[in-house]
Amino acid sequence: MTAFRPARSGFHFPFLTRCVETAVNRSTHIPYEGVPFEREVFLARNSPLKITRKYLHKYLLLKLRGQIPLELKHLNSSQRILWIYTRRNFGDAIMDMAGRALLRGMNVPIDLFTLPSLHKLFAQDDVFQHVFSDLREVVGRQYDAILMSEFNLPSIRLKNRHFAKLPYACLFQYFNGPDRNQTDFSYASVNDVFSLGHAASELQSISKPYLASTPDTVESVLPFIPDTPFLALAVGGLDPNRTYSHWPAVLDLMDRSDDLRILKRVVLLGSDNGLAMAEQLAAQRFRNLQISSCVGKLTLLQSREVAARASLFLGADGGLMHVAHTTPVPSVSLFGIKEPPYLRLTGQCHSIGLQSKGNVDTIAPAEVVQAIARQVATYGAATAAARDSAHQLNPPETA
Known part of the structure; x- marks a missing residue:
């Protein structure tokens, strides 16, 4: 990391320079080894004065109230x-x-x-x-x-x-x-x-995202779990830049693929904002794929338990993707240009992060299917049953 450069602040008084330096360092530096962050990118786009103003607002709110x-x-x-x-x-x-x-x-x-x-x-x-x-x-x-x-x-x-x-x-x-x-x-x-x-x-x-569910939540999703290995696919989204519209093309490529690694059973997950896409996929004609939909039917924690029993999770950057990353299931995760995968994933997410050159819609369906094949080749479609028996209610102990 580059050391703070007081000349950029425009101040020539040592006391003011130290104040600005303290504000900038406290606002932009992470003191822990092994935590990736993009300090220089931020400093290139934001002036020390702007950073200091925001810092002082918070500091003074604490100081003036005796905190x-x-x-x-x-x-x-x-x-x-x-x-x-x-x-x-x-x-x-x-x-x-x-x-x-x-x-x-x-x-x-x-x-x-x-x-x-x-x-x-x-x-x-x-x-x-x-x-x-x-x-x-x-x-x-x-x-x-x-x-x-x-x-x-x-x-x-x-x-x-x-x-x-x-x-x-x-x-x-x-x-x-x-x-x-x-x-x-x-x-x-x-x-x-x-x-x-x-x-x-x-x-x-x-390090990995973490959530937990109760036995009642686990029990409630069992009717939605297929008896064969399946792909859990998250559809819909709130942010247009992070909402993928090419799922019909992805599933068409999966349907036509002769690659035995490609899963042929798909369970759709999502909230009400994914209903239109779920209906479109349900109406699509496939030779080999079997589609079932849980969209709009489950809570986030119920969706988590369905994803945990899949062979693979597939979805664009969003809340449901992060929920899936709290489970042991491997995944393929789609990110926009402003969302670097190395800052959204950890090794224990077991995810391939595909980053676009614009919004997530610029990621080609063929690239998504290739990533699916790589993940199934690495982790195996049949590992879901083994994960299910070991998964119980929560991911493995972290310590």
């Missing part, structure tokens, strides 16, 4: 902790909180307070003892410390207004802006804050 002296560098596993997470995106939440997998089996008394839209995603978690999305549910509960994912404005305001007297720790601190591998960052910061002592190389070998 700075309450900050802790580390928490211990005996403290009653409330983890605050205020970002809205499913994928971000899955990656940003993935590091809690390191706390599995430690019986840490930790609860989660998050947005109502994320409540259902973590309601069955086996690390969080309770998951709340209504402040009235938290009032009166006794905590020893707050754990903030990051110093963003919603989290700071929540801390200042409702937990002003409690000490706190923060995983990502003031880091804001540079693209990074959020999953690796989460593992490294949880390891640090809880003083777990894992080496960077060990964290890299186990």
